[in-house]
Amino acid sequence: MTGFKETLKDAVRQMSFRTSLDKLKKKGVQQVNVLGIDRIIALIEAAVHRSLKSRLLTTDREAVADATKAEFLRLLRSNEDLQRQKSEVEQARERAEEEIDAMRLELGEKQRALQIKLEEDALVLASRYQGEDFAIAQKVAAVVQAVAKDPEVTAQQLEAKLMEVVMDVVSGEREAAETARKALQDREVHNLQRRIKKLTDTLSVTEQRLQHVSALKSVDGGISSVYREVQGLDGGDAQAGKKKELMAEIFKANLMLRKGGKGA
């Protein structure tokens, strides 16, 4: 019983709202009547017990009271579950958003790194060729100078011959070096491209998940009604007969309205 009272107290607290004296004053409220929560709980209990006592036998009363308490607790739990589910969905959304941010950051960094790498490789390659060409030219010049001392061989013949030999060597070297460098470069580029593709795919999947979570969030869980079944007029109502007639008239007017006639 004490536990139920505490639960009821918690429920009343949850349904209440906080406001400041300033806000009340702004609304033009100068004085407020204060009613303690214990008093409210006692009033609810007294009202329920009095009502049950006047309408039901002892056994029925207890059964109805137990059923009502159970239903109250069920509704409370149902609302708590909804709140928890809502909070979980919101957390999932936040996590998804964080993941996307991190992925976007990583993707950006990788793309920048790839660009820098490609530019660096182009520079290194150019400077290496320049060095090699210079070395080859020097070697050729040295050979030409040495042979020039032999009067029987013309300079053009010799130079052409030497250049042929040297260019053979050089082109072979270049080919080998180029193949090696290309293989290395291709591997890096391929790795980076694979990583980018993977990140892009993951980003797309996560964005879809985010959209799904956002859609879920917009479908608010709502708050449970106190009624599990359709109600209708209470037969014990002092004005039940009159109310029944009024309900029939309202319905009739609405039915006519729906059919395009005058009413409601």
Add this chain to the structure above:
Amino acid sequence: MSDTKDTDTNVEGQKKDHGVLYIGMDLGTSRTSVSASNGVRETIYSLVGYPKDVVSKKLLKKDVLFGKEAIEKRLSLKLYKPLEKGVIKYTGEDMDADAKANLQAAKDLIGEAIRLAKPRSDELVYCVIGAPAEASMKNREAIIEAARAHVDSVMLCSEPFSVAYGLDWLEDVLVIDIGAGTTDLCRMHGTMPEEADQVMFEIAGDAVDAELARLITESCPGVQFTTQMIKEIKERYGYVGDAPERVTVELPVEGKPTPFDITTQLQQACSILIEPILQGIKKLVATFDPEFQTKLKNRVLLAGGGSMIKGLDTAVEKAMKERLGGGKVIRIEEPIYGGSNGALKIAHDMPEDYWEQLK
């Protein structure tokens, strides 16, 4: 126990087997209030705003704004007040673009009001909307159409009737519902009120605002204000009869906040309600069964946002004593929710098969 409950599904195909949510709605020119059987009670200004362009849409991050939020962001919005004199503006045969926009705004407002009631998707939602007795057929159809998009079944009823029903006063009672656009008087005698039982006039909250604006403009040279500012002053300080205290408000004059004592102007503006109310009471009492006239005069209910004007009940009672030989006026406890609470009670009491037939 409903058999149909187990088979009902919503548009997403979800089973509606969790319970039944009843919603009562008071669709007013100034405010729209909802009361629901899950304990939710909410009220919003009947204002709808749509972003003016793509930039404002991106900035506001919303397609449509309502109530106070719409007022606050009004500079970036196309603002609509879809209800006028208690009914949706311009619902007729030949609708121009403005009329269509207003109708859409009214639909969005009704949808928002229902969302405010926080319905669960697995519950049946049955709604009763209090609409002015004067609403046209097209208007009622528009309200029903707007609501049906969000609920399982919906009915309309007369606003003053729902106030009286909410308080269980079904016989020999005269309800005065002071809204923003209209003041409706309705006499109840145990059956549904007919045309002869109702009196409606357009001197209501908006008319008081207009009169107060006129009086302030006349007496406070150079003063600047908006309708919303005037409305807030009236809602906070409005009174008739003897002034409870001096009313001083700060209003800008050439950009500088300047204090003005508007005690007299406020009293004069609010007092314009009394005479037409008295005329309405007189008409409804005089045409009532003579045997029950005294009883009717002693059961006058004051409801609606306008009834919050301080001293109005006493002032009407005093005028009734002088001109009708007596009477008793009772202000309902919750003027903002009186209509929606009554509509909720009607929804609760409505038999299941009626709801089913109107699905």
